[in-house]
Amino acid sequence: MKVAVLKGGRSLERGVSLRSGARVEDALERLGHEVLPLEADGELVARLTAERPDVAFVAMHGLGGEDGTVQELLEILGIPFTGPSVAACVRCVDKSLTKHELRAAGIPTPDWFAFNQTAFRELGAADALAGLEQRLGFPLVIKPSRGGSALGVKFAESQADVPAALVSAFSYDDRVVLERFVGGRELAVSVLGDEALPVVEAIPLGGDSYDFEARYEIGRTSFVCPAALGEAEEAAVVEAALSAYETLGCSGFSRVDLILAEDGPQVIEVNAIPGLTDTSLLPQAAEAAGMSFERLVERIVDLALAPAAS
Amino acid sequence: MADPPHRRRAHASSSDLERYAGLFAQRTRVMRSSAMRDLMAVTARPEVISLAGGLPDTSTFPPQTFAAQMTRIAQESAAEALQYGPTEGFRETVDCIVEVMGAEGMLPDPEDVIVTTGGQQAIDLLCKTLVDPGDAVICEAPTYPGAIPVFCSYQADTIQIECDGEGMRIDELEAALERLDGEGRRPKFIYSVPTFQNPAGVTMSLERRRRLVEIARSRELIVVEDNPYGLLRFGGEALPPLYQLDGGDFVIYVGTFSKILSPGIRLGWAVAPPPVMQKVVLGKQASDLCTSTLTQYFVREYFGAGRWREYVDSVSEIYRARRDAMLAALRDYFPPQATWTEPEGGLFVWATLPDYIDTSDLLAKALRKDVAFVPGQSAYVDGRGRSSMRLNFSGSGEDEIREGIRRIGKVIGEQVELYDALVGPEANPHMPAGEAEDMGGIDSPSNPRPSISDSSEMDSTVVPFKKAEGE
Numbered sequence: 001m002k003v004a005v006l007k008g009g010r011s012l013e014r015g016v017s018l019r020s021g022a023r024v025e026d027a028l029e030r031l032g033h034e035v036l037p038l039e040a041d042g043e044l045v046a047r048l049t050a051e052r053p054d055v056a057f058v059a060m061h062g063l064g065g066e067d068g069t070v071q072e073l074l075e076i077l078g079i080p081f082t083g084p085s086v087a088a089c090v091r092c093v094d095k096s097l098t099k100h101e102l103r104a105a106g107i108p109t110p111d112w113f114a115f116n117q118t119a120f121r122e123l124g125a126a127d128a129l130a131g132l133e134q135r136l137g138f139p140l141v142i143k144p145s146r147g148g149s150a151l152g153v154k155f156a157e158s159q160a161d162v163p164a165a166l167v168s169a170f171s172y173d174d175r176v177v178l179e180r181f182v183g184g185r186e187l188a189v190s191v192l193g194d195e196a197l198p199v200v201e202a203i204p205l206g207g208d209s210y211d212f213e214a215r216y217e218i219g220r221t222s223f224v225c226p227a228a229l230g231e232a233e234e235a236a237v238v239e240a241a242l243s244a245y246e247t248l249g250c251s252g253f254s255r256v257d258l259i260l261a262e263d264g265p266q267v268i269e270v271n272a273i274p275g276l277t278d279t280s281l282l283p284q285a286a287e288a289a290g291m292s293f294e295r296l297v298e299r300i301v302d303l304a305l306a307p308a309a310s
Numbered sequence: 311m312a313d314p315p316h317r318r319r320a321h322a323s324s325s326d327l328e329r330y331a332g333l334f335a336q337r338t339r340v341m342r343s344s345a346m347r348d349l350m351a352v353t354a355r356p357e358v359i360s361l362a363g364g365l366p367d368t369s370t371f372p373p374q375t376f377a378a379q380m381t382r383i384a385q386e387s388a389a390e391a392l393q394y395g396p397t398e399g400f401r402e403t404v405d406c407i408v409e410v411m412g413a414e415g416m417l418p419d420p421e422d423v424i425v426t427t428g429g430q431q432a433i434d435l436l437c438k439t440l441v442d443p444g445d446a447v448i449c450e451a452p453t454y455p456g457a458i459p460v461f462c463s464y465q466a467d468t469i470q471i472e473c474d475g476e477g478m479r480i481d482e483l484e485a486a487l488e489r490l491d492g493e494g495r496r497p498k499f500i501y502s503v504p505t506f507q508n509p510a511g512v513t514m515s516l517e518r519r520r521r522l523v524e525i526a527r528s529r530e531l532i533v534v535e536d537n538p539y540g541l542l543r544f545g546g547e548a549l550p551p552l553y554q555l556d557g558g559d560f561v562i563y564v565g566t567f568s569k570i571l572s573p574g575i576r577l578g579w580a581v582a583p584p585p586v587m588q589k590v591v592l593g594k595q596a597s598d599l600c601t602s603t604l605t606q607y608f609v610r611e612y613f614g615a616g617r618w619r620e621y622v623d624s625v626s627e628i629y630r631a632r633r634d635a636m637l638a639a640l641r642d643y644f645p646p647q648a649t650w651t652e653p654e655g656g657l658f659v660w661a662t663l664p665d666y667i668d669t670s671d672l673l674a675k676a677l678r679k680d681v682a683f684v685p686g687q688s689a690y691v692d693g694r695g696r697s698s699m700r701l702n703f704s705g706s707g708e709d710e711i712r713e714g715i716r717r718i719g720k721v722i723g724e725q726v727e728l729y730d731a732l733v734g735p736e737a738n739p740h741m742p743a744g745e746a747e748d749m750g751g752i753d754s755p756s757n758p759r760p761s762i763s764d765s766s767e768m769d770s771t772v773v774p775f776k777k778a779e780g781e
Contacts, residue, residue: 010355012674117728126732152671163732164666167725171671 004053011062144172184261189241197285201227353682365705399425429566429578452689477514506656509700539656544630575605635708643719
């Protein structure tokens, strides 16, 4: 089978995408497929049209690859692709939209408000800040509505921290989310097809759980898979994750990030196309389920070709 | 396009990380990697004007000279140039080094010199020789971003001393030494780039140089003087290197051919007292046996022609014009709340913005406008420097520099405007000059702020930039 691997692009997560892509290419080759590595650049459509791959493996993260853009093109070209549909990507990439969908479906997610820049620049939304800070309370998490990884995610302990945090978050997107901080265990549930893989727990080492950068610095966070959870806890977490996945219309694979608070799990966000590098969580979860990287890749490709079967 | 039949054979399986995790040395845990590194990966796109690198402009080196010299080596000494060489380096290379140091008034004993694979290896070897895990190492704040990973990988406890317009604050250094004394500790060395510092562009004053050397001598502490840029002076008076003031007892000197000839030849050196040198030589033997013989032959040829000073003067002239272009553009395009250093040489300007702007986040915005810089945080071990940035002026042409600064200025302007909208303009505490707390520190007295006449020029600079677009 001829498999195109789409990678790179201009998003801030380009580096991660290139690593995911390279690893997927290796796996596909070992599986005996004809691999067509494709940089997501100005030549992309021309190459896809000329090469007519049987399926496209989308190994892209962040804007352009994870927001439905590339998926839309692949639909137009009639090329089956891995991972969620255009609509699911659109819902997942925007955290504010994700949370509206979750809330409407009765899936717990921390309270939030979202603003775009226009609200502040033209409508005087700054005056509304005090009110909403009061409603959400401190500490607050302030983050770009669209954007992956920890970039631009800030923690405001008090009102004084809010304006600078907003300036940072607005560096990545025109829309920002102000979310009530919920303390608890940080969990990630990868979903493959319609099954949840073993839960991964991120444990910050000797530090502040408020330090988002720590999550992404090797050695500052340890990942445990499967997470040590009680039976009831695990069932609640998995159920919340699967409901979120379904509500957002995900298919193929995705990763749901949650906080396990005292009163149960809260869904924070859903990554439509989570990383597939050697340090990424989805492959770790698959491994814990006894699934090699090749088998994971194979299964993702199969799901793309037989979406009805999932 | 068909892929070559034997592509790189990568990872064996997804259990890679698990499998190797138990094997990694303790020190790999402190090797730094972060989201910012992924951000910097984006700066490699060709359409990005990068003011982020520290690259000298090697296009200024005449290709004919390069060709003629390499041909001579091939014809006259092919066998020797392709062979291993002594760990310390060839005596002929050391003679060139003595000549370069002589140009700045230093007279090292050739026996004290070791040729290294770039100045970077010299820093690495000195750490390898001197630093045990947990040992204190003192450096400037901000410091050379490339030194931080070295200190980290040897698990040093890195202590950073604030800089201002006259370089490292010696009063703060003394306070830190007292504090360490109280804990029964001594720093293994004090690392400094006293001349046209990377990243801040500042030069340590003569008085502070004297005091630093005095402290080193009276306390018997080692100072590592890293001086890659000393000969790239565009103005002001040359100051004696620390090595010269000390005479080489307590100052270990690190030099490089990277900025005066080429970074691609990877030739640097260290000068240290014999007992230290013996250990450094052993360390180098273990690392790479010897520095490239071929490039040492190249340097020998090049210096033999006797024109190296002319070349340094010609690149300095080019860099001076580029620095001027950068400073002019900063005055035109950066907001009045910004401050920056005015280097008299070297490759870098250090700009500091209001403290509510995080330059790592600003970089994300700047990259969308196809321009890059180094966020200040990378020059600190402790997360400081968030509102500062390093701007390189040696690696881009004047038009590109102007356009790059214009684009950065524009995104800063947007941040300032947004912040004003968030807090109300009257509440915006414009950072006063000289407020040194959070590394607004490097406000040299000459720190330029747009004067009235400058701001009238601003209007004319709104004209869309055309020239660089075709480049």
